[in-house]
């Protein structure tokens with residue numbers, strides 16, 4: 001068994017792949033062309049299609065939304081300012097996304113933050129708060145100890161939730177409450193619902209700032225755009241919801257608009273909820289269906305507020321709070337002011353509550369929460385935009401949430417190819433929950449077809 005992050009990239013296989021000759025529409029083909037359909041124009045689908053296109057395969061990408069990028073969703077908050085409503089940070093360890101940015105001449109800019117805290121009504125600027133000394137020491141030990149865990153240890157750890165693991169290791173009181181605030185921000189739900197293995201692996205194997213390091217200048221969605229240009233926009237069909245997949249000697253894909261596509265291979269990159277709505281013939285194996293219906297996704301709400309002035313002063317400002325707005329960060333870092341955007345990022349039940357409130361209510365709650373840090377945030381607010389991933393029609397969540405006992409059971413089942421179909425997407429990745437993971441799995445699926 002490989003370690004969670006020990007992802008063996010198959011890009012070498014891509015370059016060693018067969019040269020496929022295209023002979024369109026003739027009986028006298030020298031070698032049969034492999035046609036591939038990818039469902040989903042998120043980073044997994046686009047990187048799969050791009051890898052195949054580079055090897056001469058004919059690829060068609062089907063996307064149900066009216067845009068590409070999927071859960072990477074940049075938004076123009078004002079003429080000058082762009083924010084991310086979906087995937088935000090590119091990690092220092094995320095080498096493949098960095099390589100692609102480099103290749104497409106997209107600049108990656110610093111997006112590291114120094115975290116302030118509001119806890120029980122007290123405001124503590126960055127650098128003035130921390131954990132108790134005993135817990136800080138223990139935390140370092142736990143992270144170091146991860147490297148020595150055996151496969152059996154890891155499976156054992158996966159049986160527990162992250163909250164219980166922390167408690168069992170002596171985290172308590174204020175330390176525990178603050179860890180819960182921080183870590184639930186990463187997983188998008190209460191840490192009582194997160195596999196302890198999944199959490200420990202993430203913290204032990206991530207960069208110093210926990211992969212919150214960089215972002216793409218001008219918006220992360222630009223990477224999706226560049227990939228789409230390289231694939232050929234004519235090969236990407238938007239507003240095309242796949243409802244049926246029929247697999248015989250080939251695979252026939254049917255969309256709601258009645259369009260049908262036939263291919264030799266299919267790469268399906270859609271999240272579990274979307275998968276559950278497709279009619280498969282023959283039916284998916286019962287175990288796979290069960291896994292699709294079991295995997296949960298994190299409820300994350302992003303509430304973006306455009307302020308007339310950047311009262312938070314530091315470009316790398318972020319702040320954890322123990323209130324409904326949960327976590328604030330400067331979303332226009334590296335972009336010229338004077339206006340700037342703070343995103344209030346809520347998770348789990350908090351996200352569902354925030355999402356149901358009017359802008360007026362959210363503005364009041366945000367201003368109240370920020371009070372210990374800035375006296376009159378309300379008077380500086382110019383515009384608000386809210387996006388709740390928990391109710392997103394397609395994914396019903398931001399990213400997959402592996403609960404206790406699920407990492408080593410559900411994920412392998414969900415990753416299993418079925419007849420002509422390979423599966424990909426963030427939920428199947430070693431870098432699960434990240435853009436990097438989506439790209440890795442897309443390229444991995446492509447390499448399985450290329451051979």
Ligand SMILES: Cc1cc2nc3c(=O)[nH]c(=O)nc-3n(C[C@H](O)[C@H](O)[C@H](O)COP(=O)(O)OP(=O)(O)OC[C@H]3O[C@@H](n4cnc5c(N)ncnc54)[C@H](O)[C@@H]3O)c2cc1C
Nearest residue numbers: 040042043044064070071087088089242274425426435438
């Ligand atoms: C709020 C939020 C914060 C995040 N923060 C970060 C972060 O800081 N750093 C990071 O690296 N990652 C982050 N992520 C995760 C990252 O955005 C995802 O891991 C990645 O974008 C997922 O890509 P994907 O291709 O696997 O899935 P998707 O992007 O969801 O792509 C799947 C595509 O398939 C389409 N589709 C679904 N069903 C059908 C159908 N039946 N027919 C046709 N098309 C269909 C969907 O519309 C979608 O476009 C965040 C995500 C969210 C939502």
